[in-house]
Amino acid sequence: MPSRLPLLLSSFVFSTLTLSATDWLEWRGSDGQGTSSATGLPETWSETSSVVWKTPTPGRGHSTPVIVGDHIWFTTAVEKAASEAEAKERLKNNTGDQPVTVMDNVSIRALAVDKLSGKVLHDVELLNVKAPQWVHQLNSYASPSPVVHEGRLYACHGSFGTACLDLATQKVLWTNQELQVMHENGPGSTPVLCQGKLIVHFDGSDQQFIAAYDTATGKVAWKTARSGEMDPRPQQKKAYGTPLVVTMNGQPVIVSPAANWIYGYAPATGKELWKVPYGELGFSMSVRPVADAQRIYFSTSFGKSQVIALDYAGKKEPAIAWRNNKNAPKMCSPVLAGGLLFYVDDGGIVSCVDPATGEAHYRERIGGKFSASPIVADNKLYFASREGVITTLPATKEFKVLAQNTLDGSLMASPIAVDGALYLRTDKALYRIGK
Template identity: 70%
Template structure:
């Protein structure tokens, strides 16, 4: 499917083999699925292999290893009205927020074949947790899987490693804290023996890595560069990408105001590029090809930006497209084109060399989930529960639209001939 692109990338996020979806953006870490033969149409009674109701509330994307599908969820206990009012007196923003008295953060395992819930395990129980935006959840960062082990990151609430065979918690780390303001959103990524995560709050901003075997802090690197004087404009919810850049592995990391490159083993900053304009609160992950890095600056002066890195110590801006840049949804590369959807349902197809749009078309709905590419098709999932399938080409064509029972905040995953979609009510296996 990606004869030109993927061999050149040598993406280094997580060791994988066919049949696994080990992290949020899949085996390539860029939203590409090797699935084929997926149905274009389905309903609650057609082309659904199974549907499993889920406990709690969470927006994390499911991950899969062999016959196990894992996801995280949160069982919430509301704070009293008096306590919520007292705690919100320190909030500097103006967003609709959820305040809890406590939250049980859990890992749920579903059998891939039958849809049966096999395990529901409490990983952390947090009293008086930070508030979260009402559009967010307390289990939004997606877990990471490797052979026999799951890593669940919940931002400032903590990070946990679970043995997926014995179901024993191997370690917990709750020593790193920032004020997220809108709740945790950044997903951690695995590279070698390092589990790497962003901590970009309103009060402090840094990137850190845990030793995956012990949970101890391996390194912590403060974000360099001048920050906006307003606390709300310093926060970010982006996810790092580990990729081969000029022959060496680098952590490509977008934060507020700047995008950075780091050494994944030591955390040493290798380069930094300022956005040129205000950018913050992104919930996306960059994508890369053999010459350039592509990312969204999200809120502020929203733009999709391409950085040329080939042969350069510090990447340089190749182009900037200021129209309909996504704030929450990560882009997808395919065949010299980059596809993305903004929060309001406008899909853009842009030439990766020039930054010129091949089209901008409205598909309807509002979007938080990132699209995936499978079998030459793009799958866009809206908060209203509509999955729109679009041809991955310069010519815009909607192939199908399918309405599901529930809102979709998590990104879909696909493998073999099945598509897996998490709504706010259930997990679906969709297949012929």
């Protein structure tokens, strides 16, 4: 176990997943917070250098792959576009003014790629959705990332449905399309596993709740409506956040960011334990919080964007320790490294702040537009832009660009660092970068 993690692990319940140097079991790594134990990662690469393999990806999807043993699994959507007349008719119910795409039919699929060769081994349909809700042009029909545990892959795609896949047999064990909301811009929340439950957000413009599926059967175990007062405008009620599990007073708590409020829930029952208002409008977040032994850190995303730190250690209910509205990210999750908090806003300004006070050590522009969340590995930070550029910085108070490497295509999925290699998914292909 890396030396920087013992304190974190002593105060957390990271679902029921096991940290491994060779696995990457969910969107932000097996610790759930974007931290990797990988070392010896490549420093420079391009389309013509340090690419061990490049595998074109079918369909369209922004989900971050997961790695189990020698297999890399990821989800994608094979789409059939709606006719112009059909799209126009369905968009009569659209309450927003965002650029969206409309499909007649979508096949959401799970693919397995061999980690060593890049060969596609399996291609399994998880869900088939007719006349699905539209999605934002920056979103896809396969944006939520899958989660793996004990030989099963769980993929939750909001109102499109949730599926459980047996990785050994490639059989879909169960699906559930019972829970429905109007996402407006398409689903984006990735699930979390805890105490035999698959827990996921459903924060639409029409209704907002958090729910849990029984992992064995796929049945809804509990469903809890958001209790906080919302902005009256439908578009300002929606959110796409991902929960994090922490331990408070010896018990696991689901920390759940939604529109205008962050909540704490009991994973076994869904009982609301506490909620904290942002104090300013915040909605449409696609972020996941991070936490250390003292505080929880997250961005309120759209509206009056701010980064908030909550004191939670030894408390029955968290309290706001500090807030900062400078260069708060709207789409990218933060990352903790070396006793520092790092985040990048959508326009490419990286902030390094003191986690205790929120005071900035630096705010510097690296360029580009960002949707993917950064990771830290080998004491370096990796930021992936929509222009296909990975910027590497030291995980220190000193701002220094160590490298900027470019691949063809857009990077919407977050990077993965495993076994001395980087795995990068663009909108065109999946790469293994290494020696």
